[in-house]
Amino acid sequence: MAADYRLSLNLGRWLLFLLAFSCAEAFYIPGWSIKSYKDNEAIPLLVNKVYSDNTQLQYAYYDLPFVCPPTGVHHAGSSLLSGQSISLNLGEVLRGDRITQSDIELVMGQDQECNFLCTKSVSRKDLKRAREMVKDGYVVEWIVDNLPGATSFITVDKSKRYYAAGFKLGYKDIAPTSGKMRYYINNHFTIVIRYRKAPGKDGERGGKVVVGFEVYTKSIGANKRTESGCPGDVSDVDTAMELYLHPNGTDFALQYPHSSYQPPESEQDIEDGAMLDIPYSYSVYWREDEKIEWGHRWDLYFVNQEEGSRIHWLAIINSLIISGSLSAIVAIILGRTIRGDIKTYKDSSLEDGKGKLKRKSRPGSGARTPKSGEKTGTGLLDQVGDTENDADVSSDEEALEDVTGWKLLHGDVFRSPSYGYLLAPLVGSGMQLVFMAVGLLFLSSLGILNPSFRGGFVSVGVGLFVFAGVFSGYFSGRVYKTFGGKNWRKNTIITATLFPGLLFALVFVLNLFVWAQASSTALPFGTLVGIIMLWLCIQLPLVYAGSWYGWVRTGAWEHPTKTTSIQRQIPIQPWYIRSPQSILLAGLIPFAVIFIELLFVFQSVWQDKSGYYYVFGFLSVVSIILILTIAEVTIVTIYIKLCSEDYNWWWHSFFVGGGSAVWVFLYCVWYYFTKLHIEGFVSGLLFFSYSFMACVVYGLLCGTVGFLTAYAFVRRIYA
Known part of the structure; x- marks a missing residue:
């Protein structure tokens, strides 16, 4: 059995090595995949999704009816038209990402005081949805050079700056006179890109790298805007862009910007064909920052988590104390109690002179004669033990x-357990999960699965789970044969379909609920088909191969004692x-x-x-x-x-x-x-x-x- 463990561990190590090597070749590893830009070179800005801590439903940014839709125009710096989606890995799809090219233009080193994006006409129905999303605290995710747009904060002691990924879709406030809640949309974005000289020879040739991406938002009303659509003064805003239309169809916020009147929700949602025009604009500023190394540009997203390092150490110390106490108990059991029991057992056997094990006769613990028609086995098959009567009772009770x-x-x-044909597949699936978990922790600890490898943790996890099917089949086949099973092909099918099938069925049912909400969390039909193909065309054959090897080539584990028939x-x-x-x-x-x-x-x-x-x-x-x-x-x-x-x-x-x-x-x-x-x-x-x-x-x-x-x-x- 120890040899089987060593064989499995060696196979697992080679699999993890090959997987790590492939990831190193294809994806980001800190310090390797540096992307530099020249002055006046265009950099694409990608939009992803909106999400909230108050709900599990996410939505693609361009699916929102109250934001600027993509124009479908080609912009410099990208081979995609605006609104076109980039290719995503399986992990990105499963986590609800929907990354597309935007119409926002960024040029290295060029500040832009204000660019008008669009004016979006929004109906009352869409306004209601916008208010609900602002109320739920939805956050927007944009991406530049694989960095998510962040909101910048300063620690309480003002010693550090840190990032919170994403920026607010809008905000809510209480009217001072009426005391009712008002909702506002953030429709002006101030983008700050932090950069520094690229390391190595690329920097000597004028290359620059992006080390920070910050987004500051404002809600600016439609009044006091220039002919271009930009606000007259971004820093001095009189009125915010409220998500509200007067019931008579006029833009009440424009006519009475300082009014505190708010009609009831039933009047706000009247469909009278009225539309609210929301203008969108953005500014871009480039700031050189030599304090941030490119290899540490993600550290700003983790400043808050670093403060919990003491708690992590506390968790480890707590775990060591518990594990150490248990280790002492196990050492006592193995080192004293069991050894003493075995010594007493051997001495009793030698004194008997026959070498047979004798039992102490005690009420309720002896063997009994089975009743008529009663089965004598409880496992997969009735166990046939030693045909000799090994329960002879010695007259020497002492x-x-x-x-x-x-x-x-x-x-x-x-003795084989009841329902062993279910226990064997569960053990096989458990070993499959063990190898997946070990692989994920190993690659993550090395830094290969890092935040820049978007969706990598889930993608690699699914890949490891599928390819670890060979270990699932191997252990399931050996355990099944140890239990006395006969039909190993049936066991293989159960192993390959029991746990993955139940998991897929539950995900599919949940997907129906999410589909009904039109959320990006829902898996596309093509992704579901791809998962089924991975399951049936790759994992199933691997489970079959592992089960055949465990059943035919290695066989059952031998037990040190024989099982009696009674x-x-x-x-x-x-x-x-x-x-x-x-x-x-x-x-x-x-x-x-x-x-x-x-x-x-x-x-x-x-x-x-x-x-x-x-x-x-x-x-x-x-x-x-x-x-x-x-x-x-x-x-x-x-x-x-x-x-x-x-x-x-x-x-x-x-x-x-x-x-x-x-x-x-x-x-x-x-x-x-x-x-x-x-x-x-x-x-x-x-x-x-x-x-x-x-x-x-x-x-x-x-x-x-x-x-x-x-x-x-x-x-x-x-x-």
Whole structure:
């Protein structure tokens, strides 16, 4: 079994090396993919999407009915027409990106005081949607030189400047007299591009690199604008662009700019054909900044996260304390208790003179004669054990006084479990997820999967999962044959379709809800077809190949003891050993290891959608400690179960390993009601559905670790 682990690890290392090499050749790696520009060279500005921390629904920027539509004109610096989409990888599509060429023109080194973009006529229906999106706090994402447009902030002590990716679509304010809420659209954009001399010979030839992209917004009313459409003075604005039309069809904000009158919502939404004209304009300023190195230009997006480094260290120390305590308990079990039990067992066998294991006769724990018609096996097939009567009772009771507990289960401990045909595919899928997780953490810790590789984390994760199907088939096939299964092709189909099929079905159902909202979060039909092709045309053959190798070439694992034909009767178990209670209690310990780091992960995924989780070094350390903790908890739990003369440990070890997933899901529920401000049925459905899928993935991964650890432990003590 150890040789199989080493073979699998070597294959995994080669796969990760090849994948890392391909990423290094094709994508951004810090310090390698530097793009420089000459003076007066055009730089394209791309628009992406709008998103909010208060909802899970995202929308493509050009799909909004109240912004300037693309003109379809070709601009210098790009081979695309405005409004044309750039090619996206799978990860970008899955995260809801819709990146297109814009009409905003940027020229290296050339300031532009004001450029008029367009005047957009908006109906009352579209105004209502604009007000709702401003109310939900939607943020816009633009991209220049692969940097997202950011809002600049200063820390409280004024020692550092940091970025928050994106800028507000608009803002809301309370009228001072009426006390009612008013909504305003940001329709003027001041773009500040920070640059510096390019490193190396490129800089000596006059090349410059972009090291910062800031966007400052203003809401400027339609009055006091010049003939070109630009505001007379951007720095002195009298009236903002309010998202409001007077019920009689006139532009009430122009006629009465200082009025505080606000009709009820029912009057605002009357469809009388009235339109509100919203003018859009922008300014561009270039500022040289030698303080920011090109290789560290993303650091400004992470200043806030760096302040939490002490908490990350606290999480690691907390994890080490828990894991260290468990390690001491496991050392005591392995070093003293089990060795003492084995020594006593050997002494009893030698005193008997026959070399056979003797059992202590005790009520409720001895073998019983099966009733008429009763099956004697509980696994895939009825197990045929030793045909000889290995339950002979010695007349010398004194020699058997110490033969108790787990030593009595030598003839039942490797009995195949019920529903083993489901456990084997789950273990295979769990190993598939283990290799995917290890690969992602490894590549992220090296810096290959970084924020500049947009969508790379998801794309590489899907690729690793698909190609790790060979490991899924291998472990599933071996475990299935160990359980006594016969139809390995059926097991292969179940392994390749059970978990991925359930996952795809849930995503497809959720996609129907998102499609109905016309959100960019919805997966296009072509993407769904592509995922199915990856699943059926690549993963399925790989699972088949791995299953064939595990079944035919390597075969089942050999057990150190034979299984008897008659099952022992299991005595009544204490409450803390029974499955639900012991699973929850054991799962609480691994959850205590990761719950501090979970706060940062949840904040990055659910709250700071504009932010990026990047402390993968801390996450890798915590993950290693988590795996060790799960292994130790499983060993302790299974040892206690065996000492209670309960040999049904197969499924129990799997559930104990993944038991912390229950606590993680409960943490998701707590986080939703206490930390988030998500509104709407679809957004809540997406949150709980995605959380459930993440917990299932986590549970499968950890459950597989627990199962394999328990199997190695049981084989060891009975060898």
